[in-house]
Amino acid sequence: MRLIPRVTALAAVLCCAAAAHGQATAPIKVGLMLPYSGTYAGLGNAIENGFKLYVNEHGGKLAGREIQYFKVDDESEPSKATDNVNKLIKRDNVDVLVGTVHSGVALAMAKAAKDNNTLLIVPNAGADAVTGPMCGPNIVRSSFSNWQPGYAMGVVAGQKGVKRAMTITWNYAAGAESVKGFAEGLEKSGGKVAKDLNLPFPNVEFQALLTEIAAQKPDAVYAFFAGGGAVKFVKDYAAAGLNKTIPLYGPGFLTDGTLEAQGAAAQGMLTTLHYADNLETPRNEAFRKSYALTYKANADVYAVQGYDAAQILNAGLVAAKGDLAKRDVITAAMRKVTVDSPRGKFTISAAGNPVQDIYLREVKGINNEYRSVAVKALADPARGCKL
Amino acid sequence: MDFATFLVQCLNAVQYGLLLFLVASGLTLIFGIMGVINLAHGSFYMLGAYLAFGLAPLFGQQFLTMLTVGVLLSALFGFVLEWAFFSYLYQREHLQQVLMTYALILVFEEARSLVVGNDVHGVQAPQWLAGSFALGGLMAYPWYRVFASVACLVVALALYWVVNRTRLGMMIRAGASNRDMVRGLGVDIRMLYRVVFAGGVALAALAGMIAAPLSSVYPGMGGSVLIICFVVVVIGGIGSISGALVASLLVGFVDTFGKVFFAELSGIGVYLLMAVILVWRPEGLMKRGY
Numbered sequence: 001m002r003l004i005p006r007v008t009a010l011a012a013v014l015c016c017a018a019a020a021h022g023q024a025t026a027p028i029k030v031g032l033m034l035p036y037s038g039t040y041a042g043l044g045n046a047i048e049n050g051f052k053l054y055v056n057e058h059g060g061k062l063a064g065r066e067i068q069y070f071k072v073d074d075e076s077e078p079s080k081a082t083d084n085v086n087k088l089i090k091r092d093n094v095d096v097l098v099g100t101v102h103s104g105v106a107l108a109m110a111k112a113a114k115d116n117n118t119l120l121i122v123p124n125a126g127a128d129a130v131t132g133p134m135c136g137p138n139i140v141r142s143s144f145s146n147w148q149p150g151y152a153m154g155v156v157a158g159q160k161g162v163k164r165a166m167t168i169t170w171n172y173a174a175g176a177e178s179v180k181g182f183a184e185g186l187e188k189s190g191g192k193v194a195k196d197l198n199l200p201f202p203n204v205e206f207q208a209l210l211t212e213i214a215a216q217k218p219d220a221v222y223a224f225f226a227g228g229g230a231v232k233f234v235k236d237y238a239a240a241g242l243n244k245t246i247p248l249y250g251p252g253f254l255t256d257g258t259l260e261a262q263g264a265a266a267q268g269m270l271t272t273l274h275y276a277d278n279l280e281t282p283r284n285e286a287f288r289k290s291y292a293l294t295y296k297a298n299a300d301v302y303a304v305q306g307y308d309a310a311q312i313l314n315a316g317l318v319a320a321k322g323d324l325a326k327r328d329v330i331t332a333a334m335r336k337v338t339v340d341s342p343r344g345k346f347t348i349s350a351a352g353n354p355v356q357d358i359y360l361r362e363v364k365g366i367n368n369e370y371r372s373v374a375v376k377a378l379a380d381p382a383r384g385c386k387l
Numbered sequence: 388m389d390f391a392t393f394l395v396q397c398l399n400a401v402q403y404g405l406l407l408f409l410v411a412s413g414l415t416l417i418f419g420i421m422g423v424i425n426l427a428h429g430s431f432y433m434l435g436a437y438l439a440f441g442l443a444p445l446f447g448q449q450f451l452t453m454l455t456v457g458v459l460l461s462a463l464f465g466f467v468l469e470w471a472f473f474s475y476l477y478q479r480e481h482l483q484q485v486l487m488t489y490a491l492i493l494v495f496e497e498a499r500s501l502v503v504g505n506d507v508h509g510v511q512a513p514q515w516l517a518g519s520f521a522l523g524g525l526m527a528y529p530w531y532r533v534f535a536s537v538a539c540l541v542v543a544l545a546l547y548w549v550v551n552r553t554r555l556g557m558m559i560r561a562g563a564s565n566r567d568m569v570r571g572l573g574v575d576i577r578m579l580y581r582v583v584f585a586g587g588v589a590l591a592a593l594a595g596m597i598a599a600p601l602s603s604v605y606p607g608m609g610g611s612v613l614i615i616c617f618v619v620v621v622i623g624g625i626g627s628i629s630g631a632l633v634a635s636l637l638v639g640f641v642d643t644f645g646k647v648f649f650a651e652l653s654g655i656g657v658y659l660l661m662a663v664i665l666v667w668r669p670e671g672l673m674k675r676g677y
Contacts, residue, residue: 041505042505196650198653199646199654200654202611203654204611205646207399207403208399208400208643208646210526211392211396212392215388215389228507228605228608231603239531240526240528241519241521260506260508260509261507261603262509
């Protein structure tokens with residue numbers, strides 16, 4: 001029985017050697033917390049694909065370090081968010097968190113990231129608070145804030161001579177933030193929002209409010225809806241004949257991904273977003289080609305946001321030469337980066353949100369075609385952020 | 388609000404109420420007469436909408452034929468479902484019924500995801516209903532909405548006739564008030580239940596098919612309908628067809644005018660109505676079986 005101590009000793013030596021070795025080359029653990037089931041599953045997959053595309057373009061490494069993925073399906077369920085994010089932080093000990101789509105879940109992730117001082121990159125969720133009151137040096141967003149497309153649309157509407165507008169949305173945070181952005185943009189360019197209409201989420205019985213719009217006859221209507229609600233609203237608006245007399249504006253989410261279902265009702269509609277279907281830049285075309293070759297699917301705005309999340313992480317890691325211990329170097333570099341995104345170059349604000357061009361797009365067939373830059377280098381006001 | 392706008396809003400309220408009735412009538416039949424809390428009822432509505440999405444290209448302009456085929460298919464589906472699952476539930480507690488029908492929701496959602504995917508799809512209204520007419524210079528009103536209201540009225544009348552004027556209806560009413568006595572009188576109550584259940588599923592699916600061109604089809608569309616249907620059933624009196632009709636119209640009016648006048652509180656208007664009516668008449672507006 002003298003063998004056992006010897007084996008133990010040998011094992012201990014080997015372990016220490018492995019650990020010492022691991023210090024230099026152990027992979028960086030990236031925790032992907034995204035929706036892989038439910039309504040947003042497609043968005044979660046696109047984000048993951050985009051992220052991995054960038055990493056694979058660099059030989060599966062960022063700053064010379066292998067990337068190891070840990071995945072959790074967040075189910076877009078805020079009530080499970082804290083448990084889910086703790087699986088990644090506490091159980092898997094990830095170095096970086098990437099997620100998510102749903103704003104309520106993202107806020108829980110931001111809280112956990114702050115409490116545990118984990119790096120977090122948000123690849124979609126637009127809640128203003130993520131880069132507002134919840135902001136932190138370790139939190140960066142690669143997508144947008146709800147305020148941004150709304151504000152840009154407001155500016156455009158004002159330039160088109162809209163003096164008196166109405167807004168309509170579901171009675172929830174994302175809608176309120178988007179509508180607030182629109183009102184600010186419109187006021188900036190000479191108009192005013194006369195009335196905000198809203199209905200409880202996810203109610204899709206719009207007829208009463210459409211009648212209200214018809215009776216009030218505003219110069220324009222700004223609507224924030226997504227998914228099935230967006231399709232129904234745009235169709236109901238057209239069926240009521242309102243699109244002929246009162247232009248309907250919205251953020252890109254009103255038309256993105258659902259144009260096939262909206263059909264004729266959406267044609268000619270103007271929306272604003274940080275991406276468009278036919279941005280004919282070499283960077284975008286190269287990205288789309290690479291994405292299509294790898295995944296046999298067309299890239300969308302979510303894939304771009306995932307791709308850019310990886311770019312931002314890379315910038316931080318390169319600055320620290322892959323050494324995660326140099327946290328301050330990493331977080332500073334992630335703020336200083338100019339991201340060469342398929343959407344166009346953008347920078348990161350002090351609060352951690354992209355400072356980016358917002359495009360005006362027009363619906364043509366099943367595409368949101370680029371028309372012009374609505375607002376150049378638009379920065380979120382980051383209200384409540386003390387950075 | 389001027390008078391013309393008021394009238395249009397009334398029209399909106401009636402139209403919404405009628406469509407609600409179509410879904411809720413099936414639920415009140417199943418809930419009231421068979422005593423099963425069927426959370427999967429919203430899924431039958433979703434099933435109908437996806438049926439319309441699947442069948443529409445096959446039938447082209449033959450919209451009414453498509454509705455008929457869809458109703459027959461969903462009735463058959465309901466028949467099989469009752470035989471396979473629900474027939475085991477009558478003697479069980481409500482909790483077990485809730486658990487199983489909730490499980491069915493998950494199964495239906497996942498099946499929908501596997502078969503059709505998670506995208507939002509539009510369903511075209513047939514050409515002969517595609518237009519709209521001007522409503523007093525205020526706005527256009529699509530013919531399809533008129534068609535939907537008329538279809539719901541026809542179904543309401545047909546249901547009234549079946550329940551109050553036919554032998555089947557008599558058995559249904561009798562079963563609702565005392566099922567043991569009905570069984571004692573030699574009525575095959577199991578078959579009766581199976582037929583009622585199939586009818587309930589068909590009604591929900593028909594509502595889904597009629598709603599599909601209005602609302603497009605999308606994941607989770609059954610969930611929002613389910614809750615408001617339970618409200619209608621509870622207000623109207625569990626198991627009462629005419630109660631469901633009155634309650635649907637009430638809910639339609641409260642919802643429509645609530646949105647216009649009390650936008651901030653519109654989410655609770657319907658539930659407030661339910662609370663008030665339950666305090667006033669704990670049994671709901673009407674007695675079961677009528």
